[in-house]
Each structure stands twice: as C-alpha cells, then as structure tokens.
Amino acid sequence: MIGAIIYLSSDDGSKPGSRSSDPEKTHDRAQTGSTRGYDDRVLALAGLVQAASLISSASSSGLVSQDTLESSINSIFIQNPGSTLDVFGGVTGVRKGLLMLRELLTNFDVAQHGRIMQYALAVMGLERRLVTSPAIMRQLGAEIANIDEQRMLRQGDSRVIDDVSVQQLGILYESLISEIQPQIRINGNRQHLQDRTNIERIRALLLAGLRACVLWRQVGGNKWQLAFNRRSMTRSVEALL
Numbered sequence: 001m002i003g004a005i006i007y008l009s010s011d012d013g014s015k016p017g018s019r020s021s022d023p024e025k026t027h028d029r030a031q032t033g034s035t036r037g038y039d040d041r042v043l044a045l046a047g048l049v050q051a052a053s054l055i056s057s058a059s060s061s062g063l064v065s066q067d068t069l070e071s072s073i074n075s076i077f078i079q080n081p082g083s084t085l086d087v088f089g090g091v092t093g094v095r096k097g098l099l100m101l102r103e104l105l106t107n108f109d110v111a112q113h114g115r116i117m118q119y120a121l122a123v124m125g126l127e128r129r130l131v132t133s134p135a136i137m138r139q140l141g142a143e144i145a146n147i148d149e150q151r152m153l154r155q156g157d158s159r160v161i162d163d164v165s166v167q168q169l170g171i172l173y174e175s176l177i178s179e180i181q182p183q184i185r186i187n188g189n190r191q192h193l194q195d196r197t198n199i200e201r202i203r204a205l206l207l208a209g210l211r212a213c214v215l216w217r218q219v220g221g222n223k224w225q226l227a228f229n230r231r232s233m234t235r236s237v238e239a240l241l
Helices: 023-031 035-060 066-075 084-088 091-106 110-130 134-155 163-176 196-218 223-228 230-240
Strands: 007-010 185-188
Touching (some): 035 084, 035 185, 035 230, 066 084, 066 163, 084 091, 084 196, 091 230, 110 185, 134 163, 163 196, 223 230
C-alpha cells in the first residue's frame, strides 16, 4: 500500500498500505449520488487528510495527538471492515480529518493548508502507481498482517498502538517501497526530521494515508469529485460531524 522512501527536507532547504465489505455495492451507491455514497467517500477522504495533517504536525513540531495517531495507525490493520466507519473505529477516530476536510473544502488557505494538501495529493499519486505493482501490494499486505499478528501477541485486542508497531511500519515503508519514484518530499523542522523515531512515525502515517486512499477508491472516490462535488461533500462532512 505505500510509496517511495520519503525524502526529508528541513524548512531551510537542507536534507536530513484491504477491501471494504462490499466495494461493488458501495461503488453503485456512490454512482447514484446517494447520501451513503458521499458519506463513505468523505470518511475515507477524511482519513487521508487526517494522516496528512498528522504528518505535517510531526514534521514541523514533532508533536501529534496520540489518540488521533492511534486511530490513523489502527486503520492500517483493519482488513475486513463491516463498514467504512469500522476502519477508523467510528466517527470519533476520524474527527480531526473531518474538521480539516471541512476547512479545505470551504476555507482553503495556502499558507495554512498547503502542506497538508501537498501530502494528500502525493499519497493519491503514489496509490495510483502502486496499483500497477500487484506483487508489491501483496507483499505489503502480508507484512502488515504479520506486524498486526505480532502486535496482538504483545497486547491482545487493544487498539493502543505501541512504539514497536510504529517502528515496524516505518521500516516496512522504507524497505519495501524505496524504489518507487517520484519520492514524497516531507518539509519541516530539521531537528524533528533527523529524529529517527519521528521519521518512522511519519512513514507509518504515510501508510495510513495510503490505506485511506485505497479505501476512497474502493467506495467510488476520484479526483473529479474534489473539483465538482464540493458542496455535496461539505454537506456530508457537516452531517457526520
């Protein structure tokens, strides 16, 4: 599910990855413009925006909301959800993404939102390139399942994400997808981009963003909707919040 090894760059210019329960039916609903179709797409897109927002925060300040981080990282391990909401553990798990998506749809400001949009679009492009590499996708899925199995052996069914899981996901991103071009460029504070723990957290969040992007495609999402269905998407965001 995720792309090239991220290229880290500080602000001063120096350098320091399942299917929904029934995607065909969901896609049919989306094509008819049903409320449920918009809700599914908005939830998935909010998951992507949430991951991008956390990446932006981690790279610039080194700080992220632990609860929101756990919701995003947990989504990577949900392989057979009963609904789109199940991927994020309910609306609460993607609330930050919904709030940010509302801002992007209704009050976009380049200075405030530019990097978040940049990362979200970069992950979308990465997902399109990865679908042409089914072998990598299969291997990525198998490795994620293995990481999840180890996590459950350590802590049972708890949704708490430990540092070991984040580290393993970061290493997986780096080792498996490092040859895919172009690289995703992450900008931020040099100190935080040289922190190995923070780098692995950012890479794990890129996997979460890709998971959300794959889900978005499965429920009928496409880039044209971002340009022409903004009002419907905004109404769906408001209803979910």
